[in-house]
Amino acid sequence: MKRKYMNPYLAGVLLGLVLLSAMFFSGRGLGASGGLKYAVVAAVEAVDHEHAMESSYYRKYFENGENPLKNWLALEVLGMFLGGFISGGLSGRLKFKIEKSPNITNGKRLFFAFLGGLFFVYGAQLARGCTSGAALSGMAVLSVAGFMTMIGIFGSAYLFAWFFRKLWI
Known part of the structure; x- marks a missing residue:
């Protein structure tokens, strides 16, 4: 059964609460474009570790010894994909179109x-x-x-x- 879309005013209030929660718990706002950057950096390192460590641009993402995919932006983008998938499934709109x-x-x-x-x-x-x-x-x-x-x-x-x-x- 296909459900109606969420009320846009309610969705706006919920988005504001998500933003407020992100700022309260992480000290940072929302952002998505950086998540792709961290995924590309991790992919370059996986394909050519030596190049990533020699490049001043890529090396800075590994200085703290942590995997770039564990950065909060990469996890936020993963959460957006999972949330969209779950929302599409629950509303009966999960199909390729x-x-x-x-x-x-x-x-x-x-x-x-x-x-x-x-x-x-x-x-x-x-x-x-x-x-x-x-x-x-x-x-x-x-x-x-x-x-x-x-x-x-x-x-x-x-x-x-x-x-x-x-x-x-």
Whole structure:
């Protein structure tokens, strides 16, 4: 049986409580883009340990002797995947489906989704944080940079939506 989506206001309050809990228990806000970075660092070390230890960029992630996959960001991203999987299963929405307009092919939709993800990850690294880290957590502590980031995210999304709207019509 397919269930309705959660009330967006309730979901917003729950997200705020999750953010508050993260700040209270860990002293840090939420963030997701860094989790991917830690996974890549761990993969590079697993494939070529010598290269990872010789590189000043990769070596800094191993200085404390701990596996980068045990970093709180990597565990947070794992929790998001598990939570999404459980939520999809409980709501009857757990299936493989490509959301797209009937006017484009699956390949074109997946290409643009990959391209958008690539730009997002690159931008998150340049900005030193993603929407959840830079904007959501930044706004929670009343950071001007957090508010500016959120304005930039929604403003650019609104602007680019005009250019890519034909992919959805």
